[in-house]
Amino acid sequence: MDGPPIVSPLSGTRCTWYEYKIEEKVREYDGKGHFRSRWRLVKEHISEEIFLLADDSAECVIDPDEATVITRGKRVWHNHAIAPPRRYTERTILEGEPVYALGLFKTVASVEDNTIRKQVSLKLREWKNDQNQLLQRYDTDRDGEISAKEWQKAQSDATLAVKRDIGHRAKMKQLSMLRVSPHKSQPYILSTVPEHKLVSRYQRRAVLAMIGFMSLGAMLVWAINQRLVM
Template identity: 35%
Template sequence: MLLDLAPLETEEKLIFILICILGALASIWFVFSRMARYRLIADTPTAKIRSAPQGYVELIGHVIAGEDGLLNAPLSGRACVWYDYKVEELDEEGERKRWRHVRSGRSNHWFQINDGTDTCLIDPEGAEVSAQHKHSWRGRSAFPGGHNLDPHTAAAFLSSQIGDGQYRFTERLIFEHEKLYALGHFHTVGGGRDQLDMNATVRDLLRLWKRDKEQLVKRFDTNGDGKISAEEWHAARQAAEQEALHQQQSLHQLPSMNVLTDPQTSRMPYLLSTLDEADLIKRYRWMTLGCLVAAALFFWLFLEILLA
């Protein structure tokens, strides 16, 4: 044994054994999780947006702002298409110091990428985002003044805020025109592809009309008795069928749009990254190795404690 664990009490040994078991299990889980992501990125071929199949695909393109235009990062005020931020406060209790979470937030605004063949909308909700641009600085106020700055002076603001302070700010950003790697569920909507369930649409329309009984009677009561007869209900149903048909025709007239979203399954992670694909592969490879070393370390500590 390399460690002298004889002074440990039985209860302390049991606690450390439990910690080692939980740590080893968590590390092993991360080994397989990071390895799966590494294999997916390395083995999934890059598709072109114009000819991409419907389903789980890998895309690489340049970022374009969404319909809402560019966003302003909440802390620095920098123009971007996506942000993630965190504010922490230094909590000093005697000699102990720790950073306490104050607030955080993340953008769910859609943006776009273009790979030279076509454009695809990106829904960032649920994605694991690896942003190349990450900034941390400290200040004396929980609300930095950067959100009121002109975007062109934001860099100067960041450099002026670096130093000591009770609050720590962290911000991750994706900028327009950056190269983006994306792995997620690709599907095309509009362009005549969407088909309504006509029967369900008719039922929903009739249910909606029945809620406003006064309007229903006013519209379909042809004999003026204040009630809807079987024949009048049949006319209402025909009107609902015509309305459903009109909705279907309106869908056919919509232009086609390519969309990338979260597959919502653990076997198919949703990844967005401004890192180069080769750098992303290298990162997950090192993560896998690190988790493997951590699992081995926990197992070694477990044996040391068990045999002490």
């Protein structure tokens, strides 16, 4: 896409998406005569820049805001030369890396009604600037004024012209966008893990969750039986 390249601030890696986290190691007194170490978050950031996903047949602009991003690219490194020591974690989607994307897909022609209304309003304003042309085109009874019925015809023609223009631009360049859905039940996933592996991963999690649920249920039944026996 046009515009400056996307670069991860930690490593300077050119990419299409990044997430980083900076932590520092601190020692804390637990109040029981002991000290313990932990990593405390200093800074984290997730890129929100849009990027282009393309194949041989089409292009799609990806808006990663609010997406669940699953990557194979993850780096963790430390800096012990400073005090306190720091740990850096970085995840990236690299340029040219295959991406599986699932979300709300919209084409250029699929614009909101309020956008069409704004463009129609601008079109009518443009026509009003040339009163002679407006009267010649819509003053059907030739009384020198535009009646309510005649103005309604002008509005209808302006709406049709706007929709034709949108359709023409969509045909010239099939630019589409993928973004988060307003319906929270619909997932929005960007993954560099192949689709079949991603499906297998979620299936394993579902099976483990079911096993855990069944185990918990069995324990509850056993506990209830023990109380009844007592």
